[in-house]
Amino acid sequence: MEHVLIIGGGVGGALAHDLALRGFRVTLVEKGELLSGTTGRHHGLLHSGARYVLHDIVAARECWEENQILRRIAPQAIEPNGGLFVALDEEDLAWRERFLEGCLAAGIPAREISVGQALALVPALNPEVKAAVRVPDAVMDAWRLALPFFATARANGAVIRPFCEVQALVMNGRAVTGARIIDHRTGGSEAIGADLVVNAAGPWAGRIAALAGVRVPVQPAPGVMVSVAGRLTHMVVNRLHPAGEGDIIVPQRRLSILGTTAWLADDPDRVAAPAEHVRRLFAQCARLLPAVRTLPPHAVWSASRPLLLSGQSRDPFAISRTFDCFDHARRDHVEGLVTLIGGKATTMRAMAEKSADLICRKIGRDIAGRTRETVLLPYRRYWP
Ligand SMILES: Cc1cc2nc3c(=O)[nH]c(=O)nc-3n(C[C@H](O)[C@H](O)[C@H](O)COP(=O)(O)OP(=O)(O)OC[C@H]3O[C@@H](n4cnc5c(N)ncnc54)[C@H](O)[C@@H]3O)c2cc1C
Structure with a gap:
């Protein structure tokens, strides 16, 4: 052979x-x-695909199909804890219908729940959230x-x-x-x-x-992640809008990971974790879970996405x-x-x-x- x-x-x-x-x-x-x-250094989100339904339906479908397969072939690596997408303001709310339609189009079983139900699931959630949708995200250990x-x-x-x-x-x-x-x-x-x-x-x-x-x-596109001590949430919490900066918190063992920033780089060997990115992640993620504001960083690191360049976009969040x-x-x-x-x-x-x-x-x-x-x-x- x-x-x-x-x-x-x-x-x-x-x-x-x-x-x-x-x-x-x-x-x-x-x-x-x-x-x-x-x-070895990503968030550990086993995507349901919902994160991509607003702007990258191909990736959304791929993620949902693989999410289901990996649960069968690697169950010991996965914490099937589910995810929430929450709207923080009127702008997020305006995405809600398209988000639900996108999940439907990608075959992702998403379900809108009341803010009260969301707070019961994630008591540390910002009580001011305006809407919440439950999706089959999960957490995996990268290694x-x-x-x-x-x-x-x-x-x-x-x-x-x-x-x-x-x-x-x-x-x-x-x-x-x-x-x-x-x-x-x-x-x-x-x-x-x-x-x-x-x-x-x-x-x-x-x-x-x-x-x-x-x-x-190939386009290296690094991102910074920050962990804080303690599981502030047992579910993955995402902001309900097109994937962007500081809009996701992933519980990982006894930590919570705040993610992430993204930029384009030439050299994957020279990827820093700028202090300014850490500051922004804390401010943005505290809008999802206010307790973030009170915590010091436990660890800060960065890693480089190997993005496939296909269209004209140079926005690292928009590239498929x-x-x-x-x-x-x-x-x-x-x-x-x-x-x-x-x-x-x-x-x-x-x-x-x-x-x-x-x-x-x-x-x-x-x-x-x-x-x-x-x-x-x-x-x-x-x-x-
Ligand atoms: C900030 C961030 C968060 C992410 N979060 C998630 C997430 O939550 N869920 C998810 O599903 N995905 C996530 N990803 C995406 C995911 O981590 C990457 O798509 C994936 O890890 C890339 O894997 P890879 O094998 O292409 O690259 P790599 O993991 O980098 O593997 C390439 C390997 O090639 C080796 N190599 C390079 N040159 C040589 C050489 N000359 N000889 C021998 N070996 C060589 C390198 O050492 C490296 O180990 C995230 C990515 C980033 C950056």
């Missing part, structure tokens, strides 16, 4: 699981620890959702090599035939040959593509959260290389499935994916 080399051990690395199930030989290399890129994909991939024969950084692609003319890596644990350098190389390097995908002389439409994969033989006349860009942690299984389907078509193999119904191993099984 063909050997596929995957670059990147984040959400995109879930491809190792899909390909191993289809019987491919798989090697995955990751320059740091697994999930040390964006994937514990992703590690089961790698544990299962490994159990099915995939070789996973953290701390191995790709420094060059091995080229034969315009064909990619492998990658040269440095193993940071030993300092040793080696070439890994492959029938196909998959660039799943997230916000770094542009750099990997450049090693083959091609460009890919959907994903795509590219066969560079068709696109750039470079054989042996596929790039996967975009998506969410919530859609990681679907991203892998779409990429594996493309790979099968490309090499002329008709093997159906089985990840929809394959229950993943527990995350602890990642460690032998």
Whole structure:
């Protein structure tokens, strides 16, 4: 069977699981620890898709479909606590009808509840909210959702090599035939040959593509998150308006995460967490849960979304959260290389499935994916 080399051990690395199930030989290399890129550092919202219904219906549908699948195949990683969208002012209220219609169009079971019911569910909610809609959001642990994909991939024969950084692609003319890596644990350098190389390097995908002389439409878009001590809410609380800054609070174990800001960046290795963003997040999220105002930050961090550039918009909140994969033989006349860009942690299984389907078509193999119904191993099984 063909050997596929995957670059990147984040959400995109879930491809190792899909390909191993289809019987491919798989090697995955990751320059740091697994999930040390964006994937280990997101909010942990298992999107129902409702966050996107007002401006990104494709991503909304993808999220809702995957939300339901992940509850079946990775139940141990998910806290099925639900979410609320609340209107804070008249402007938010004006979105209510379109929001409910969007949820209906995406198949998301959303239900308007009274403000009294919302306050009973989330007693810390701002009592001034004007409307509330209940949606099937949930919370996942960023690491514990992703590690089961790698544990299962490994159990099915995939070789996973953290701390191995790709420094060059091995080229034969315009064909990619492998990658040269440095193993940071030993300092040793080696070439890994492959029938196909998959660039799943997230916000770094542009750099990997450049090693083959091609460009890919990836836009690093960092965001700051802040956690405060204590679960101020057991449900995810979102503001009812098109996704924007400081409009979501996610309970995560014994913390509450305030999210998020967004801007466009050139270099995913130089992403700060500006103090001004932290100040804004506190002010904005305190409108949802007033207790936020009284708390100090417990932790502050940032991570970079690898957004797929498709339209003209340069607004980081408006750029779609959907994903795509590219066969560079068709696109750039470079054989042996596929790039996967975009998506969410919530859609990681679907991203892998779409990429594996493309790979099968490309090499002329008709093997159906089985990840929809394959229950993943527990995350602890990642460690032998
Ligand atoms: C602020 C913020 C909040 C978010 N919140 C959520 C949320 O609540 N729910 C949700 O579903 N999604 C969320 N997301 C989106 C989600 O986190 C990302 O879409 C996803 O993690 C991206 O995964 P990735 O695999 O594409 O990139 P990454 O996770 O960055 O993986 C790419 C990997 O490639 C590796 N790599 C790079 N170069 C090389 C090389 N030369 N050799 C070897 N390895 C290399 C990197 O080290 C990295 O680990 C959020 C994103 C951000 C920024």
